[in-house]
């Protein structure tokens with residue numbers, strides 16, 4: 001573990017009976033970065049987080065927090081956690097929950113500062129159990145950050161939040177990262193990863209499918225989409241060099257290519273009446289879909305071979 005790594009999994013394998021939830025995952029979280037953990041349902045995101053938190057143990061491989069066993073109290077004092085479900089006493093008022101949680105940490109953030117950062121200043125006197133789902137999520141976020149963590153785990157934190165609350169939480173995450181706090185964010189909202197993450201790890205079938213910046217991930221899908229109105233024959237274009245696919249759909253000619261400039265030049269030469277030309281790089285959503293579909297197909301093929 002080098003000195004910029006705050007948490008890591010090394011060749012981590014976790015099995016539940018015959019099911020392999022994690023199949024040799026290597027993952028490093030670096031100081032002060034926001035790392036988004038993406039993947040379809042059942043990909044292994046929560047299992048990875050649970051290993052890093054010491055809630056479960058790997059069958060083989062290692063999990064480390066600040067170079068220590070994740071169950072060590074010295075490591076746990078340096079993290080904040082917001083999981084998908086939180087079992088907090090419903091009769092306690094928010095201010096009581098906050099003071100209690102702050103008392104677990106050696107150097108907590110100020111009470112008022114925490115309330116403002118998490119956007120709960122107006123909820124402090126309310127009993128936790130009487131809050132709406134989105135308000136409870138904000139309180140959970142406050143409890144996760146009140147200990148001034150060096151590493152914050154946020155498991156689908158914005159689920160159930162309205163747009164305003166979500167944007168405030170994004171701003172708070174950015175402020176924490178600017179302070180040097182590392183964040184591990186699991187999310188199904190790709191625009192959330194796009195807006196916040198310095199690095200993205202995509203899991204699928206318990207394996208790391210891709211790791212890098214959001215742009216790196218986009219580049220994994222080298223194709224560019226071209227859309228235009230033209231009478232040119234789609235089947236003929238599909239046979240052009242560098243054209244991955246060409247089809248007619250909703251009155252538009254749609255082409256996928258890794259060489260957009262050359263194909264656009266040839267299109268314009270071939271059809272002087274061509275209109276409504278649109279050229280678009282593949283988005284994060286397309287890259288994600290392509291990556292995870294490939295992994296699912298490979299796993300299906302493995303299973304068929306084994307059968």
Ligand SMILES: Nc1ncnc2c1ncn2[C@@H]1O[C@H](COP(=O)(O)OP(=O)(O)OP(=O)(O)O)[C@@H](O)[C@H]1O
Pocket residue numbers: 016019020021039040041042043044045046047048
């Ligand atoms: N306690 C458990 N017992 C049995 N199987 C489990 C257990 N926990 C997880 N699994 C299985 O391990 C695999 C990975 O689950 P995990 O919860 O890590 O996925 P995830 O990526 O977090 O999914 P989601 O997006 O749905 O939250 C799934 O197939 C899941 O059914």
